[in-house]
Amino acid sequence: MGGAIDLGKILGVNVRIEMTVLLLAAFIIVDGFGARGTSGLLDSATFAVLFIFCIYLHEMGHAFGGWLFGIRTLDVTLTFFGGYARLVGVPRGSFQNVVVSFAGPAANLLIAGVLYWYSANVDGTSYVVSRLAFANLFLGIFNLLPGYPLDGGHIAAAILSNFMPPGRARLVTGYIGVGIGILLIGLGLQSGLGGTFTMLVGFMLILAASQEIQTNSGGRF
Template identity: 30%
Template sequence: MAGRGIFLFRLFGIPLHLDLSFLLVLPLLAFLIGNNLPLYLELFGLPQDPSLLENPWPFALGLLAALGLFLSVLLHELGHALTARRFGVETRRITLWLLGGVAQMERIPKEPAKELAIALAGPAVSLALALFFHLAKAPTGPLGFLTHYLALVNLMLALFNLLPALPLDGGRVYRALLALRKPYAKATRQAAALSQAVALALGLFGLLAFNPFLLLIALFVYMASRAEAEATLLAQALEGLRVKDLMTKDPIALPPDTPVAEALRLALAHKVSGFPVVEGERVLGVVGLEGLEGADPLAPVARYLQPPLLLSPEEEALAAMERMAERGYARALVVEGERLIGVLSKTDLLRAFQVRLLGLDTPRGVG
């Protein structure tokens, strides 16, 4: 899936990023559109103007059409983001990448009506753009090609996104409709099952049509729908839990002058993969086994400190997990004021998930 990418600027306060895959696909898409320009002119019923088929017009029109496509995708994602904002949900970033765009929201509302409105906002923007370019169609020339092309691709963008497959808009619409009459987690599982069936159908069609791009989309839908279902189950398992309920209390803390060899011995003895480093009551950082590879055994651990992720004991467990995942932390330190009171690790979160799946209550305040 798309990563964070290269930051460009903010739109309505939302960071816009470009994934590296976008920089690869843009010239390729421009070449493919320009190379097939005569076919597009025939499809749109436009005259085969010889001047448009001479260099550099085909590539220039292809590049403009490709940029118009990605701008349309950006407006589609802004439709989701601005509608979500109306319901109190902010968007962390919008990323343009190989397969279009992704609006990463802080959360997906569990209220079916809100999710339905947010999901339908993107296709509504695309349909509005399709209508605009249809009404603005020029009969000939470069403008004729671009208006016809953008009218078509925005219509296709709206229709494709309405396929009933997560994480596409149609999959979210389907889940929201299911959630009107059944639990959200069950609705997600049912929507994910249909999504995987749609992905397999897309993959089969892609194989028969020898279309690698369609195969890539099918793979993306299949993997993303599974991830969506797993994330929903995890969110349900951690619902109502706070960091203080899952953290390991009174963790072993090392002074900064502890030799690396001693830290490794303690890690083996206590079956842990890292330690907070504390001087007095002040947290200096963390040291993990992953950061001690090739370290001098006699050197103090202070030489290999990493900046810690600090959490409040009252923070929601799900929000803490998202912060840890986003920043790539395997463990976080729980502090009250400046005093270290616990450590939260991925193992703690996984344990809570497994316990909740078994239908048991997670012990509160026990690590």
């Protein structure tokens, strides 16, 4: 849905921004407005831009992980639901899979670590810095949950495939993905506008995970 702006090559990787990112920014800004009123508008807008930049760094983490194994990244696209990196090759074996999948969340955990260190050592940490630190910690941990299509789902499937057929491993992470999606919708139902976004993410997860289940269960779904 919507067009995409091509930013060209940055660090050897094409970067594309879907127009729907504006909707994500709007969600964040309106949410900040709801929480802190007009005084929070500038902070929320600054946070939105930096947060979307951190999503970009997450995807570049995957690109870096691929690069370690000689896998080129065609492009990184930022969307309403975050982003995705398209790697030209496929990671080989479970170790490469784990490293490439983990490199995205690792970027967010690294940013969170730096920002928390900064907050602890520099006086008068701003609202934006502390919110960005928390958001990155959350992004890192959330993406490591072991359900498809999250990075943690890919990691779990790669590890499980050492002990069971890969199809069954992907079936397991598919079911966990559906479970996480249902949980998110439940959480989203209990809060305001931020809750709407949480619910949308939940629906997206269930859709993708159901497809994964269907693919790996011989069409019984």
